Amino acid sequence: MSEIIIPLHGLSKGRQEFEFKLDDSFLDEFGNGVVNGVDGAAHFAVERKGSWIEIVCAVEGEAKVECDRCLEDLYLPVDTEQKLTVRFDADPEEVVNDDDNTIILVDGTSEIDLGQTVYDFICLSLPLQKVHPEGECNMETVSKIGLDSSMEGQIPANTPFSGLKDLLKESN
Numbered sequence: 001m002s003e004i005i006i007p008l009h010g011l012s013k014g015r016q017e018f019e020f021k022l023d024d025s026f027l028d029e030f031g032n033g034v035v036n037g038v039d040g041a042a043h044f045a046v047e048r049k050g051s052w053i054e055i056v057c058a059v060e061g062e063a064k065v066e067c068d069r070c071l072e073d074l075y076l077p078v079d080t081e082q083k084l085t086v087r088f089d090a091d092p093e094e095v096v097n098d099d100d101n102t103i104i105l106v107d108g109t110s111e112i113d114l115g116q117t118v119y120d121f122i123c124l125s126l127p128l129q130k131v132h133p134e135g136e137c138n139m140e141t142v143s144k145i146g147l148d149s150s151m152e153g154q155i156p157a158n159t160p161f162s163g164l165k166d167l168l169k170e171s172n
């Protein structure tokens, strides 16, 4: 369980708000990902709409990732808002659900853990190419990477070069 637990039982009429601070400890559970650090907050507006519940989730802050070009720390702003629909069913596994933003829970579920969801939102909000602005990379590391040909094949798929390859393919 992460620390981002939203109660679903006993929601009073109208909209209820919840806020959670996000720091590096939030990532402990989701380790080894793209995001190495985070500083920000997740804000939820929860509203019961009859048989289902709407949750508007906004995440704001800063994420620390590795720069694709120089491999040094790179801080990227995070500012994303997603609308989630929570539905209930006696047998959720039997329900066809092809909407990423719809969550189906067993009837009577009293709370929902949105830690993984928030983590996914952060990852999805980051650009594919994670590089420092031109001229702000650590040139020492860049040239080291460039000279060491044994690094070939180990460069992550989302480097500027893989994008170039796709462009060349498209123009043919």
Ligand SMILES: [Zn+2]
Binding pocket: 067, 068, 069, 070, 071, 072, 131, 132, 136, 137, 138
């Ligand atoms: Zn860089």
